[in-house]
Amino acid sequence: MTSVVLAGGGTAGHTSPLIATAKALLAARPDTTIVCVGTARGLETRVIPEAGLDLELITPVPLPRTLTLDLVKLPYTLTRSVMEARSVIRRARADVVVGFGGYVSIPVYLAARLARVPVVVHEANKLPGIANKIGARSAKFVGTTFRETQLPGGVLVGMPMSRSITHPSVGAQEARSRFGLDQERPTLLVSGGSQGAVRINDAVAEARDELLAAGIQILHVLGPKNFDDTVHTVVTGASGAEYRPVAFVSDMAVAYAAADLMVGRAGAGTVMETAVSGLPVVFVPLPWGNGEQGRNAAELVASGGGVLVPDGEISRTRLVDVVTEILGDRQRLAQMSATCRDMYPADAAEVLAAAIIDAV
Numbered sequence: 520m521t522s523v524v525l526a527g528g529g530t531a532g533h534t535s536p537l538i539a540t541a542k543a544l545l546a547a548r549p550d551t552t553i554v555c556v557g558t559a560r561g562l563e564t565r566v567i568p569e570a571g572l573d574l575e576l577i578t579p580v581p582l583p584r585t586l587t588l589d590l591v592k593l594p595y596t597l598t599r600s601v602m603e604a605r606s607v608i609r610r611a612r613a614d615v616v617v618g619f620g621g622y623v624s625i626p627v628y629l630a631a632r633l634a635r636v637p638v639v640v641h642e643a644n645k646l647p648g649i650a651n652k653i654g655a656r657s658a659k660f661v662g663t664t665f666r667e668t669q670l671p672g673g674v675l676v677g678m679p680m681s682r683s684i685t686h687p688s689v690g691a692q693e694a695r696s697r698f699g700l701d702q703e704r705p706t707l708l709v710s711g712g713s714q715g716a717v718r719i720n721d722a723v724a725e726a727r728d729e730l731l732a733a734g735i736q737i738l739h740v741l742g743p744k745n746f747d748d749t750v751h752t753v754v755t756g757a758s759g760a761e762y763r764p765v766a767f768v769s770d771m772a773v774a775y776a777a778a779d780l781m782v783g784r785a786g787a788g789t790v791m792e793t794a795v796s797g798l799p800v801v802f803v804p805l806p807w808g809n810g811e812q813g814r815n816a817a818e819l820v821a822s823g824g825g826v827l828v829p830d831g832e833i834s835r836t837r838l839v840d841v842v843t844e845i846l847g848d849r850q851r852l853a854q855m856s857a858t859c860r861d862m863y864p865a866d867a868a869e870v871l872a873a874a875i876i877d878a879v
Contacts, residue, residue, distance in 0.1 A: 520550045520551070520552065521548060521550075521551045521552070521614050521615070521876065521879055522551075522552045522553075522554075522611050522612050522613050522614050522615075523541075523544060523551060523552070523553050523554075523613065523614065523615055523616075523617060523875060524553075524554050524555075524556060524607060524608055524611050524613040524615075524616045524617070524627070524631075524636075525537050525540065525541055525553060525554070525555045525556070525617045525618075525619070526555070526556040526557075526604075526616065526617070526618045526619065526623055526624045526627035526628075527555075527557070527563070527618060527619030527620060527621050527623065527624060528556075528557035528558055528561035528562065528563035528567075528621050528623045529558075529560070529561040529562065529563075529621040529622065529623070530561070530562055530621075530786075531562060531566070531786075531788055532643055532644075532786045532787055532788050533561075533563075533619045533620055533621040533643070534557075534561070534562050534563050534566050534567060534619075535566075535679075535680070535681070535788050536619055536641060536643060536678060536679040536680070536788070536867075536868075537555065537563075537567075537617075537619045537679075538566065538567065538570045538572065538681070539679035539680050539681050539682075539867075539868040540617065540619075540641070540679045540868050540871050540872055540875070541553050541555070541570070541572055542570075542681075542682070542868070543679065543868035543869050543871070543872035544872045544875060544876070546869075546872075547869070547872050547873065547876065548876060552611070553572060553573065554573050554574075554575055554607060554610075554611040554613075555567050555572050555573060555574045555575070556574075556575050556576075556577060556604060556607055556623060556627050557574055557575075557576060557577075557623050558576055558577060558578070558579040558622070558623050559576050559579070560579050561621070561623070564576070575607045577600050577603040577604050577607070577623065577626060577627075578596060578599050578600040578603060578626075579600070579622060579623065580593070580596050580597050580600045580622050580623075580625060580626055581622060582622065582625075582649065597625075597626060597629075600625075600626035601626040601629045601630050601633070602630075603626070604626045604627045604629070604630035604631075605630035605633055605634055607627075607630075608627075608630055608631060608634050608636055609634065613631075613634075613636050614636070614637075614879045615636065615637050615638070615639060615659075615875055615878050615879050616628070616630075616631040616636050616637070616638050616639070617638075617639045617640075617641070617875055618638065618639075618640050618641070618650065618651065618654045619641050619643065620641075620642060620643060620644075620647075620648050620650050620651045621648070621650060622650060624650040624651065624654060625649070625650045625653055625654075628640075628650070628653055628654040628657075629653075632657055637659040637878045637879070638654055638657060638658045638659060639658060639659060639660045639661075639662070639871075639874060639875050639878050640654040640655050640658045640660070640661045640662070640670070641661075641662045641663075641664075641676070641679065641871055642655075642661070642662070642663050642664065642668055642670055642673070643664050643678060643787040643788065644664070644665075644668075644787050644811045644814075644815060645664075645665040645667055645668055645787070645811060645814040645815050645817075646668070646809055646810075646811045646814055647668060647669070647670050651670065652670070655670040655671050655672065655673070656671060658671075658672065659878040660672075660674070660874045660875075660877070660878050661673045661674065662674055662675075662676035662867075662870070662871050662874060663675055663676065664676075664677055664678045664787055664791065664867070665787075665815070665818070666818075667818075674874075675864075676864070676867045676870045676871050676874070677791065677863050677864035677865070677866070677867030677870070678787060678788065678791035678792075678863070678867050679867045679868035679871055680788075680791060680792055680795065680865070680867065680868060681770075681772065682868075683770055683772040683773075684771075684772045684775070684792050684795055684796060685795060685865040685866070685868075687772050687775075687776060687796070689772065689773050689776050690776060691776050691777060693776075694773045694774070694776035694777035695777045697773060697777075698738055698763060698765075698773075698774070698777055699753075699761075699763060700736055700738060700761070700763065700777055701736055701759075701760070701761070704734060704735065704736045704760055705734065705735050705736070705779050705780075705846040706735070706736050706737075706738065706777055706778045706779050706780075707730065707735050707736070707737045707738070707778065707779070707780050707781070707782065707842055707846070708737075708738050708739075708740070708774055708775070708777065708778035708780070708781040708782070708783075708798075709723050709737060709738070709739040709740065709781070709782045709783065710739075710740035710768075710771070710774070710781065710782075710783045710789075711740075711741075711742055711783060711784055716742070716783070716784055716803070716805075718803070718830060718833055719782060719783070719784070719803055719833065720739075720741055720742075722833045722834055722835060722837075722838050723737070723739060723782070723838065725834075725835035725838075726835045726838040726839045726842075727754065727762050728756060729835070729839045730756075730760075730838075730839060730842060730843070731754070731755075731756025731757070731758060731760045731761070731762060732756050732757055732758055732760075733758070733760075733839075733843050734758045734759075734760050735760055735842065735843070735846055736760040736761050736762070736763070737760075737761075737762045737763065738763050738765070738774060738777060738778065739762065739763065739764045739765070740765055740766075740767065740768050740774065741764055741765070741766060742766070742767070752764075771792065772792075772796065775792065775793060775796040775798045776796070778798055779798075779799075779846060779852060780798070780799055780800070780801065780842065780845055780846055780852065781793060781798055781799070781800045781801070782800070782801045782803065782838070782842070783800055783801075783802065783803070784802070784803060784804060784805055784812060785802040785803070785804040785805075785812035785813065785815050785816035785827075786805075786812060786815065787815045790802075790815045790816050790819060791863055793825075793859065794819055794824060794859040794860070794862045794863050795859075795860070795863060795865045796859070797856040797857070797859050797860040798856070798859065799824060799825055799826075799845065799852060799855035799856055799859060800816075800825045800826075801825070801826045801827075801828060801838075801841050801842065801845070802816040802820065802825055802826065802827045802828070803827075803828050803829075803830055803833050804816060804827065804829070804830060805830065806829070806830045806831065813827065813829075818862070819858075819859065819862055822858050822862060823854065823855060823858050824855050824858035824859040824862060825855070825859070826841060826845070828841060
């Protein structure tokens with residue numbers, strides 16, 4: 520029996536590949552015991568237990584870039600978090616520790632080194648974060664999502680994804696029925712990721728009537744924080760096309776199946792999931808950090824599988840122009856979809872699970 524500790528949290532970009540890998544491990548070795556590590560601040564407190572996985576929480580270790588109280592407290596906070604992570608590893612009798620990045624991974628990597636437990640790293644983004652740079656230095660295996668990712672010993676495996684994405688069981692007709700969408704109309708999916716995206720939401724709100732008038736129906740995943748009484752109503756345009764807002768979709772594979780085109784951010788998970796699903800995307804990357812979202816989408820956009828609109832340029836006019844142009848050209852849309860499907864491996868979860876088992 521193998522014992523595995525999985526660390527990753529904060530956003531869906533870390534938790535989704537963690538959960539997919541956990542399920543692939545259990546499929547390959549049903550007697551595997553898995554303990555996940557996160558912090559109380561992240562999405563993991565909800566999605567990991569919902570996936571039926573055990574979750575242990577440790578003290579978060581923010582890494583401030585300016586002189587703040589958090590920076591002054593960093594040595595104490597990090598030491599405390601490493602000791603907590605080491606206790607989790609000891610109680611789990613871990614044979615291997617796997618990190619998916621995010622600040623929770625740093626103390627877990629350090630604790631694994633202290634406990635002399637082998638480490639496996641998976642990096643989702645094209646530009647690796649500080650946590651995985653630390654973890655990769657002594658890792659037994661380093662898996663990357665993108666070919667260009669620079670990490671010591673990095674091996675391209677792709678993005679671990681849910682089997683509902685890689686082996687979809689719901690087709691377009693059933694998916695549209697579930698959301699109350701017309702079977703024949705061109706369908707636009709809008710989603711800003713697990714937390715929503717205010718700038719995208721605002722641009723869609725302004726462009727909504729023109730898109731509906733063009734006969735385009737819209738499924739808009741607003742994010743729970745942005746879903747309120749002013750935006751939750753179904754709107755029917757003069758053409759009969761409908762705008763259907765929802766707060767959250769538990770299985771995005773169904774939303775992908777319902778759509779012909781998507782507007783969304785360019786987190787690594789979104790780029791990979793939509794590509795494997797054959798769904799072309801108008802990417803509006805977050806302009807923050809090191810520009811990682813733009814880099815995540817660059818290869819797919821350059822190959823013709825998507826379009827990139829900078830965050831500062833997203834507007835009613837730009838959105839209407841881009842969406843109507845693509846959805847109005849069925850041949851181009853079909854070619855974009857085919858390009859998406861051919862871009863990235865769909866078996867990353869199984870490949871990474873095998874590497875984890877080999878690392879023991």
